[in-house]
Amino acid sequence: MLNILIFVCLLYVAFLFGVAFFAEQSTKINRARWLRSPWIYTLSLSVYCTAWTFYGAVGYAARSGLEYLTIYIGPSLVMFGWWVLLRKLVRIGRRNRITSIADLISSRFGKSNSIAIFVTILAVVGTTPYIALQLQSVTLSFQVFAANDDLGSSTNLADRTAIWVASGLAFFTILFGTRNLDVNERHDGVVMAIAVEAVVKLLALLAIGVFVVWGLSSGISETMARIDASSFGQWSVSNGRWATLTFLSAAAFLCLPRMFHVLVVENKDEKFLQTASWAFPLYVALISLFVVPIAVTGLSLMPVGSNPDLYVLSLPLSQGRDGLAVFAFLGGFSSATSMVIVAALALSTMISNQIVMPLWLRYTGGRASISGDVRRVVLFARRGSIALILFLGYLYYDLSGGGAALASIGLVSFAGVAQILPVMLGGLFWRGATQKGALAGLIVGFTIWLITLFIPSVGLYGASTDTILTNGIYGVSWLRPQALFGVTSLDPLVHSVFWSMILNTATFVFISLITLPSPIERLQSAQFVNVYDQSTQAQNWQAEAGKSEDLMVMAQRILGAEEAQRLFQIEVRKQGGSGYLPEATPEFLQKLERELSGSVGAATAHAMIGQIVGGMSVSVENLLAMADETAQMMEYSSGLEVQSAELRRTAGQLREANEKLTRLSLQKDAFLSQISHELRTPMTAILSFTEILRDNHGLSETQVAQYAEIIYDEAHRLTRLLDDLLDLSVLENGQVRLNLAETDIVEVINRATHTALSAKSGADLKIWVKMPKNLPRIVTDADRLGQVFLNLISNAQKYCNKAPASLRIKGVVRGTFITLDFIDNGQGVPREEQELIFEKFSRIGQPESSGAGLGLAICKEIMSRLGGDIDYLPGQGGGAFRVVLPL
Amino acid sequence: MNNRSTPTYLPRKSYRARRLVDAAKLMPYLAVLLWMLPMLWQGEDANLRVSRIILYIFGVWFFLIATQIVINFFLNRVSKEVELPLEPQNKNQGDVG
Numbered sequence: 001m002l003n004i005l006i007f008v009c010l011l012y013v014a015f016l017f018g019v020a021f022f023a024e025q026s027t028k029i030n031r032a033r034w035l036r037s038p039w040i041y042t043l044s045l046s047v048y049c050t051a052w053t054f055y056g057a058v059g060y061a062a063r064s065g066l067e068y069l070t071i072y073i074g075p076s077l078v079m080f081g082w083w084v085l086l087r088k089l090v091r092i093g094r095r096n097r098i099t100s101i102a103d104l105i106s107s108r109f110g111k112s113n114s115i116a117i118f119v120t121i122l123a124v125v126g127t128t129p130y131i132a133l134q135l136q137s138v139t140l141s142f143q144v145f146a147a148n149d150d151l152g153s154s155t156n157l158a159d160r161t162a163i164w165v166a167s168g169l170a171f172f173t174i175l176f177g178t179r180n181l182d183v184n185e186r187h188d189g190v191v192m193a194i195a196v197e198a199v200v201k202l203l204a205l206l207a208i209g210v211f212v213v214w215g216l217s218s219g220i221s222e223t224m225a226r227i228d229a230s231s232f233g234q235w236s237v238s239n240g241r242w243a244t245l246t247f248l249s250a251a252a253f254l255c256l257p258r259m260f261h262v263l264v265v266e267n268k269d270e271k272f273l274q275t276a277s278w279a280f281p282l283y284v285a286l287i288s289l290f291v292v293p294i295a296v297t298g299l300s301l302m303p304v305g306s307n308p309d310l311y312v313l314s315l316p317l318s319q320g321r322d323g324l325a326v327f328a329f330l331g332g333f334s335s336a337t338s339m340v341i342v343a344a345l346a347l348s349t350m351i352s353n354q355i356v357m358p359l360w361l362r363y364t365g366g367r368a369s370i371s372g373d374v375r376r377v378v379l380f381a382r383r384g385s386i387a388l389i390l391f392l393g394y395l396y397y398d399l400s401g402g403g404a405a406l407a408s409i410g411l412v413s414f415a416g417v418a419q420i421l422p423v424m425l426g427g428l429f430w431r432g433a434t435q436k437g438a439l440a441g442l443i444v445g446f447t448i449w450l451i452t453l454f455i456p457s458v459g460l461y462g463a464s465t466d467t468i469l470t471n472g473i474y475g476v477s478w479l480r481p482q483a484l485f486g487v488t489s490l491d492p493l494v495h496s497v498f499w500s501m502i503l504n505t506a507t508f509v510f511i512s513l514i515t516l517p518s519p520i521e522r523l524q525s526a527q528f529v530n531v532y533d534q535s536t537q538a539q540n541w542q543a544e545a546g547k548s549e550d551l552m553v554m555a556q557r558i559l560g561a562e563e564a565q566r567l568f569q570i571e572v573r574k575q576g577g578s579g580y581l582p583e584a585t586p587e588f589l590q591k592l593e594r595e596l597s598g599s600v601g602a603a604t605a606h607a608m609i610g611q612i613v614g615g616m617s618v619s620v621e622n623l624l625a626m627a628d629e630t631a632q633m634m635e636y637s638s639g640l641e642v643q644s645a646e647l648r649r650t651a652g653q654l655r656e657a658n659e660k661l662t663r664l665s666l667q668k669d670a671f672l673s674q675i676s677h678e679l680r681t682p683m684t685a686i687l688s689f690t691e692i693l694r695d696n697h698g699l700s701e702t703q704v705a706q707y708a709e710i711i712y713d714e715a716h717r718l719t720r721l722l723d724d725l726l727d728l729s730v731l732e733n734g735q736v737r738l739n740l741a742e743t744d745i746v747e748v749i750n751r752a753t754h755t756a757l758s759a760k761s762g763a764d765l766k767i768w769v770k771m772p773k774n775l776p777r778i779v780t781d782a783d784r785l786g787q788v789f790l791n792l793i794s795n796a797q798k799y800c801n802k803a804p805a806s807l808r809i810k811g812v813v814r815g816t817f818i819t820l821d822f823i824d825n826g827q828g829v830p831r832e833e834q835e836l837i838f839e840k841f842s843r844i845g846q847p848e849s850s851g852a853g854l855g856l857a858i859c860k861e862i863m864s865r866l867g868g869d870i871d872y873l874p875g876q877g878g879g880a881f882r883v884v885l886p887l
Numbered sequence: 888m889n890n891r892s893t894p895t896y897l898p899r900k901s902y903r904a905r906r907l908v909d910a911a912k913l914m915p916y917l918a919v920l921l922w923m924l925p926m927l928w929q930g931e932d933a934n935l936r937v938s939r940i941i942l943y944i945f946g947v948w949f950f951l952i953a954t955q956i957v958i959n960f961f962l963n964r965v966s967k968e969v970e971l972p973l974e975p976q977n978k979n980q981g982d983v984g
Contacts, residue, residue: 066937069944073922080951081915083908224938239926246922274962278955285948292941 005145005326012330013168016337019196020176020189027188036268038275044191044262045280046198047343048075048253049287050130051137051336052410054201057288059309061295070242072288074249076281082273086263088428089254090273092531093264097598100350101260101420107597108427108528109435110521111606116354118439119420122446123257123350124389125454126416127343129409131393132400134336135162139397141332144313145325166394169340170387177345178382190341191266197334202287204331208312209290211324212297216315223293230296244494248411251418258339261346340393344386351388352381353601361607374557378600412457415497419445422505426512431525433508436515441508445500453496548581549831552875554608555592558599562814565873567595576653581834581874664839671853678721682714724854731861738781738865745818745885746771748782749809752789756797765797766806772813778887784862785885788870791855792822792881799879800826816887821873823880834872904965910958914951921947 053071060068078086098104102123106116139161176189217223253259267273298311306314312332316324360377423441426433517525548568555564571582571591582588589609596605689707693699699707730736746769753767796807807824829837838860856870863870863883873880925940 066940066944073944076948076951077915077918077922080918080955081912083911084915224941227938227941228936242926243923274959278952278959281948281955282952285945285952289945292937 005142005329008326008330009333012333013172016193016196017172017175020172020193023192024176024189038269038272039279040191040195041262041267041272042276042279042283043195043198044266045259045276046201046283047194047258047262047338048256049198049201049284049335050339050410051134051332052130053287054205054332054335055137055141055309055312056410057291058295058298058311059307061291062299062308062311066292067241067245068291069288070245071249072284074246074251075253076284077246078250078253079277079280082277085254085425085428086273086277087270088531090264090267090270092428092528094267094270095531095594096527097594099265099353099598099601100346101255101257101424102350102354103597103601104260104264105420105423105427105438106354106601108524109433109438110518110524112435112439113354113358115435115439115442116350116601118442118446120347120350120354122419122442123417124347124392126413127257127347128389128392128396129400130413131340131343131390132397133409134340135165135393135397138162138165138333138336140307140310141313141329144310144317145329162394162397165336166390169337169344170390172337173341173344173348173386173390174383177341177348177386178379187266187345190345191262194262194338194342197338198283201331201334202283204328204334205287205290205312207324208294208316208328211316211321212290212293216297216301216319217293223296226300227292227296230299238491240494241491244497245411248414248418248497251421252414255417255420255424256343256414257346257350257417258342261342261349265346340390344389347389348382348385351385352378353604356381356385357600357604358607361604374600375560378558408457411493412453415453415493415500416446416449418497419449419500419504422501422508426508427525427528429529430512431529432512433525434512434515434517435521437508437510437512440511441504444507445504448500448503449496452499453493456492548584549875551584551589551592551609552581555596556875558596558608562812567592580871581831660835663836667836667839675721679718682718685714686711724858728854728858728861731858731865734865736865739783740779740781742777743780743782743785744777745775745785745811745820748786749789749820752786752793755786755790756793764804765793765800766804767793767809768806769809771809771811775811775813775818776887778818778885780866780885784866788859788862788883791859792883795855796822796824796826796879800824802826813887817868818885818887820883820885821876821880822883823873823876823878825878828874828877828879829872831874834874837872838870900965900968903961907958907962907965911962914955914958917954918947918951921951 057068057071060071092098093104096104096107098107102116102119105119106112109115142161172193173190176193177187213220213223217226254263294311294315295308298308298315302311302314302318312328313325316322316328357378360381419442422445423433423438427438552564552568555567558564559567565580568580568582571588572580575582575585575588593605593609596608599605600608689711693704693707749769749771753769757765757767793807796805800807802825805825807822810821810823812819812821838856859870863885866885868883868885870881870883873882922944925943928940
């Protein structure tokens with residue numbers, strides 16, 4: 001039986017891997033429309049239902065009656081109130097690219113790092129025991145089957161199970177959670193696997209329920225009668241606990257790191273909330289529907305002393321329904337694994353973004369734009385954190401002995417993360433909430449929770465637990481952990497939640513009232529509280545000319561070259577330019593910061609941009625957002641500012657155009673004199689040597705041959721120059737006829753390389769070609785394309801002044817295009833020349849170099865005829881050109 | 888009432904939209920009210936059966952779910968025609984129908 005179970009379990013795990021893999025692949029090839037469904041979103045929310053609710057709810061009901069319902073009523077309340085709270089939360093999360101709950105809090109309170117670290121620690125402390133609980137549940141459920149097999153419940157088996165489960169989960173999470181650094185921090189594979197697990201656990205519990213009601217009883221009425229006859233036939237829930245637990249589970253639903261992750265971070269569309277607003281309550285209602293019947297039947301059928309937490313398994317086993325029991329086991333297994341996976345993912349994002357990255361930034365000397373790929377650091381930090389979190393969970397499980405102490409940890413954990421709630425709600429709805437207030441409130445709440453609930457429940461006071469509980473900390477009687485300020489009549493949990501929430505909120509509000517927020521905090525508060533007001537844009541970066549290239553280098557290291565270039569290119573288009581470097585306008589800087597914060601968190605992204613750009617400015621718009629009392633007064637002047645800014649922008653553009661025209665005109669003049677010179681020099685030579693040949697008859701044979709050779713060479717040079725000019729004018733007038741044929745690009749490159757290297761004038765140049773495999777043949781004009789490549793390569797030969805000079809040619813297929821980057825190791829093209837090099841007659845640097853400056857202009861024309869493009873690619877550490885070709 | 892001869896269908900739609908949003912906002916309060924009600928029953932009637940309470944709580948659950956579906960249905964329909972009010976204090980939109 002146990003072997004079959006392990007086999008089924010492995011099969012199931014393999015199936016989940018398959019599902020996750022399939023979902024990731026679908027997203028990659030953009031066929032993932034079905035992944036963007038409100039149903040997947042709703043099902044993913046079910047990570048709320050862990051093994052603690054799957055197995056534990058029945059045990060909970062068997063011990064304390066209907067109280068277990070509060071655990072599901074709380075989240076239902078939150079979902080029914082989606083319009084008021086969740087909608088705003090998700091809108092803020094999506095607008096600010098929030099990556100975790102710590103990121104949200106830090107972002108709201110001035111992108112402060114200290115508060116983020118505190119929330120992260122709180123989350124880790126609150127979640128680790130909870131992960132241990134999941135490990136325990138899987139272990140226990142294995143033991144049930146082992147006991148059924150008469151293998152006994154050896155601790156050896158338990159230890160091995162826990163270790164295997166922990167490492168398997170770490171592996172899965174690392175594989176699908178940190179495969180790449182997604183700019184939106186979304187993980188389709190993980191979400192899909194969780195959705196499948198949600199279905200499995202629901203069906204499993206329903207199957208057991210149906211079996212109990214219609215298999216072991218004769219139907220609903222008999223079950224109801226049995227419930228009334230059983231030991232909890234009376235309504236015996238204490239009012240305090242009923243209200244407190246409902247509040248607690250509602251708070252936890254919002255604040256648990258894993259819930260925040262699926263609710264906000266993985267949300268793909270705000271509209272999904274609307275469906276989830278009734279579908280998720282339906283899901284939890286169905287989950288809790290059969291809990292009481294199962295508990296009552298278990299109490300009456302199972303031997304006294306058997307663990308009610310495991311009725312879901314032991315009940316079908318005792319009736320000889322092994323298949324059903326295995327199904328139930330898979331349900332429990334799903335509940336445990338999905339919780340651990342998402343929790344580990346959410347916590348690792350927090351740890352890497354809020355703790356590791358800031359430290360790394362500080363210790364690498366501060367400058368964000370030097371050496372190394374940041375993404376590798378981030379990914380490494382995440383993988384490390386996932387392993388660490390699961391190890392901590394296992395360690396906790398091992399140290400606590402996996403005993404009953406763990407069972408109560410679910411609510412303790414809820415109460416811990418609920419400490420974030422006042423700060424979160426305050427941040428969302430109250431402009432006056434300040435960072436100092438938030439930090440103070442969190443510290444107070446967390447401390448009270450530690451003293452009154454966490455430490456007593458996990459027994460960390462050790463041997464002196466009883467003394468401390470009865471006499472108070474240091475013998476101070478009003479500091480008795482379960483009777484603070486002499487209030488003795490409360491249930492320990494209610495007591496802790498009551499005092500921690502009251503004092504947390506009070507401190508938060510009081511300190512907020514007496515402290516002043518920093519300017520950036522005020523901006524953020526306006527952004528958060530007035531998120532529906534589209535006009536509130538925090539444009540707080542000062543525009544800085546000439547920093548674009550630095551920004552590009554940094555963005556490439558965090559977002560990856562491709563994504564960064566795409567982002568910059570879109571912005572360039574929007575600003576009406578071409579190439580890859582947009583102006584660093586405040587709007588663009590803000591957008592870039594948001595993109596970066598999707599990868600490394602708000603605080604880090606802010607710091608990194610700050611290092612490059614330096615100054616922040618406050619515009620009238622910002623002031624307006626900060627002080628809406630005087631809004632109307634300022635609206636007029638803001639309107640003026642907008643207008644004058646627009647005028648300034650237009651004037652700037654005109655000035656730029658003018659400058660460009662002047663430069664072009666100068667160039668043209670220069671070219672005319674150049675071309676006359678170019679034409680004149682060979683002409684003079686031809687004329688004078690022809691004259692010599694005509695007038696002097698006594699010349700020797702060799703002399704005649706020599707002069708004829710010179711005349712021939714000069715005439716040839718003239719022809720070449722005229723050919724180039726003609727070529728360009730033909731291309732420009734669109735009279736060119738292309739010889740389109742199926743072509744192998746690699747072959748064209750090889751030919752161009754060969755030609756360039758065999759030319760006698762070619763300096764020593766090392767060329768590395770890296771092309772994707774299985775490149776399809778494309779229909780293009782091979783000769784023209786070869787001309788472009790040859791031009792780029794010989795440019796590198798001419799202008800690359802490093803020794804040894806090298807040129808990398810790298811091809812990448814991007815959707816329906818292929819890009820070819822030609823990157824040399826020379827000094828590159830200076831910023832101010834970059835936009836001129838594709839103009840006719842432009843020559844960079846040394847005027848003595850051969851050619852009339854037509855090569856790149858011809859290339860540009862050819863590429864646009866071929867339906868592609870060529871551009872200068874800045875920020876590559878050398879001269880770099882990108883050729884884009886349609887596939 | 889509006890006595891001027893303005894087209895009545897447009898304002899009426901946005902009026903409906905605002906009331907629907909009101910309903911959506913009231914949902915959590917209704918849910919709290921209904922679910923916290925059992926606290927009043929304690930000790931009042933010794934014969935109160937747990938099965939009845941279970942029926943009540945799940946009845947509330949399914950009632951709220953059904954209500955939410957209905958509200959969402961009309962919200963979707965209305966939002967195709969008029970823009971939904973986003974914030975409670977939207978000064979530009981009075982309640983004149």
